[in-house]
Amino acid sequence: MRDDTSAAVDALIADLAKDRVDEPAGALPSLWPTMVELGLSTVGVDEAAGGSGGTLLDALGLARSLGHHAISSPLIEHATGHWALGKSGLGAEGLVTLALTDGDTLGPDSVCGLLHAVPWARYAQSLLLVDENRAAVVDLRSPGITIQQSVNEAGEPRDSVALHGVAATFLDRSPGTTALRNRLGALWAAALAGAVDGTYRLTRRYVSEREQFGAPLIRIPGVANHLATIKAELIQAEAALHRANAAVDQELGTDTCTASVAxxxxxxxRAATVTARLSHQLHGAMGITAEYPLHRYTTRLWAWRDEETSEHEWSVRLGELAGAQGEEAVWQLMTA
Incomplete structure (x- = not known):
């Protein structure tokens, strides 16, 4: 996304967020209908497939802006689901969510199994299921489906979905598990980078304005060092995201893309973990009050760092590439 476009999108998201209030855990964000109305919900999906147009880089910029302002939404799952369905010439009404499954869930013509932590399932009309070989979509209003509600650390719906022989529509031209996983991974990396940036800015402002013994907290060497550590983590996350942006702009299913996204x-x-810990240390007791916005960021940092595929699983995937191709080859994939 170009810098001028990124700034315009961020200004729009900031305007949407300025009057928001904390919502009950499990609620569909009140901003979501507005995002749908403005066409933000399907940025990066071809207009011919029912989307708003634009590229994946535009979607990455939007995901980063939402993270920067600590805004929860079904954007990543919804837009990715529409993108995958569009590859097979299919469309869907209402909210679309998705789940990565094992090979036992998708049968010959139906689906059966128990899925955990499905994002926004209680509000979705369609569920895209993807395993290593196939993809299928089911209507979540169909008989034979039971949804047990749960939430993650940020209060976002992550429900269990039990499927009992539910009829499914299988995708003829699925983008493939690797491409879909890489797209999700890049979007969540962007959201995390944005949340780290927002947390850093909030923390820097706090330690610059809060005084102790007649001087701002930032004058204390330990405080300055902690803040610098957060900044260093942010720079590394942004650099890695920049490389991933270049890779996903080419081809989502390649080893180059997988290495860069991983x-x-x-x-x-890692930046999310470090940033959440140090920002709470620098805020002291203020950081845990409901009236102060730090919790909006840190709960999302904790929740999003393992969304869709955990940090450990991404590390394993990167290690498998290195084992198969050699460390130097993977280094070339990530830096060429």
């Missing part, structure tokens, strides 16, 4: 997700997850 690195971006691992670095962003």
């Amino acid at each position: 690195a971006a997700r691992v670095v962003a997850a």
Whole structure:
């Protein structure tokens, strides 16, 4: 996404978020209908497939802006689901969510199994299921489906979905598990980088304005060092994301893309962990009050660092590439 476009999108998201209030855990964000109305919900999906147009890079910029302002939404799952369905010439009404499954869930013409932590399932009309070989979509209003509600650390719906021989429509031209996983990984890396950036800015402002013994907290060497550590983590996450952006702009299903996205997700997850810990240390007791916005960021940092595929699983995937091709080859994939 070009810098001028990124700035315009960020300004729009900031305007949408300025009057928001904390919502009950499990609620569909009140901003979501507005995002749908403005066409933000399917950015990066071809207009011919029912989307708003634009590229994946545009979607990455939007995901980063939402993270920067600590905004939860079904954007990543919804837009990715529409993108995958569009590859097979299919469309869907209402909210679309998705789940990566094992090979036992998708039968010859129906689906059966128990899925955990399905994003926004209670509000979705369609569920895209993807295993290593096939993809299928089911209507979540069909008989034979039971949804047990749950939430993650950020209060976002992550429901269990039990499927009992539910009829499914199988995709003829699925983008493939690797491409879909890489797309999700890049979007979550962008959201995490944005949340780390937002947390850093909030923390820097706090330690610059809060005084102790007649001087701002940032004058204390330990405080300055912690803040610098957060900044360093942010720079590394942004650098890894920049490389992933270049890779996904070419071809999502390649080893080059997988290596770059895996690195971006691992670095962003590590940055999230460090940033959440240090920002709470620098805020002290203020950081845990409901009236102060830090919790909006740190709960999302904790929740998003393992979304769709955990940091450990991405590390394993990167290690498998290195084992198969050699460390030097993977280094070339990530930096060429």
